[in-house]
Amino acid sequence: MPSRHPPRNLAPSRPTGLTGIGARSSDDSLLPICWVGGSSRGTGAAPRDIFTVCAACCGWAPSYWGDAAVVQDHLRGTLGGYQYLPTNFVQCLANITNGCTGVLDCYGLTPKGSADTCGTCIGNAAVICHADGSYLWDCTKAGGTCQAGDCQVPGHPPCDLATFQEGCDPTGRPVHCDDHVYTGPTCADFGLQCTSNLGATGCDGTGASCVTETSYFDIPYTGVSCNGNVLDACVLSKRALLDCSCFGQGFSCQTAQGASFCGAASECDPKSYPKSCDGDSVVFCNAGKLVHVACADLGFTKGCASSAKMGCTP
Numbered sequence: 001m002p003s004r005h006p007p008r009n010l011a012p013s014r015p016t017g018l019t020g021i022g023a024r025s026s027d028d029s030l031l032p033i034c035w036v037g038g039s040s041r042g043t044g045a046a047p048r049d050i051f052t053v054c055a056a057c058c059g060w061a062p063s064y065w066g067d068a069a070v071v072q073d074h075l076r077g078t079l080g081g082y083q084y085l086p087t088n089f090v091q092c093l094a095n096i097t098n099g100c101t102g103v104l105d106c107y108g109l110t111p112k113g114s115a116d117t118c119g120t121c122i123g124n125a126a127v128i129c130h131a132d133g134s135y136l137w138d139c140t141k142a143g144g145t146c147q148a149g150d151c152q153v154p155g156h157p158p159c160d161l162a163t164f165q166e167g168c169d170p171t172g173r174p175v176h177c178d179d180h181v182y183t184g185p186t187c188a189d190f191g192l193q194c195t196s197n198l199g200a201t202g203c204d205g206t207g208a209s210c211v212t213e214t215s216y217f218d219i220p221y222t223g224v225s226c227n228g229n230v231l232d233a234c235v236l237s238k239r240a241l242l243d244c245s246c247f248g249q250g251f252s253c254q255t256a257q258g259a260s261f262c263g264a265a266s267e268c269d270p271k272s273y274p275k276s277c278d279g280d281s282v283v284f285c286n287a288g289k290l291v292h293v294a295c296a297d298l299g300f301t302k303g304c305a306s307s308a309k310m311g312c313t314p
Helices: 069-077 090-091 100-105
Strands: 107-109 124-131 131-139 143-147 150-152 175-180 180-183 193-197 200-204 226-229 230-234 238-243 252-258 258-263 275-276 282-287 289-294
Touching: 090 175, 100 180, 131 275, 175 200, 193 238, 230 258
Parallel strands: none
Antiparallel strands: 107 131, 124 131, 143 150, 175 180, 193 200, 226 230, 230 238, 252 258, 275 282, 282 289
């Protein structure tokens, strides 16, 4: 099923003794490591603002999708190849103009019927029943097939979070369980190392020890200071320097409201800036840039609602 667990932002402390990113060879001397060896840069700002303004208000989508900072976490997950299922979800949203119908179609979700039995397959759709929602998930959207009431996706077998043993694969990529198995970035491409530390597996810095919240799959875009285009950050448990150009097209190290981060502007802090309504538009911070989005442009005709699920009203 689509992941139900929100990525968690890191809260870096001020460390000492830096390590950082460099080039791998003379041929790569002008390229950040994250561009070398097949890894891809982050997608940066959402290609379609609907991902932030109302993915949460459409009934079956998890509520955390409504938070702009978490949206960026999801997008940053593409660094080095990590993506939630369905892997083309963000790209699908880029073309939506029909509101919740389009959001749910990108997920591949439809309402569960009263006669539908949990844990079974209806055609290629899995009947998923959870405390946070029951629905049919079209396995085709995830590139898989329905077997025994779950989507079997190549490279992402189902797993049990209670029994799964996290770790690092032979190429130095963190492997996690979140209903399905996910493999994270190639840590070395960012000057980092894959470790299991304090119960968390992920890309870790290589400098002095520091304290953060538990990492969740990806590499943080928040830190404590900028040095040119390099972000000084605490990554999992140790210091590191991160090249902001690795996080998105045109990204650089920014400082806003006392916070430093990799982004596209310094108009706001994407981690802490609250969404709000401006008439029938949603205002939010996207990669450091204040963005106004007209709900009608995305297919929502009832304007913007100030509520726990702040955003466009379906």
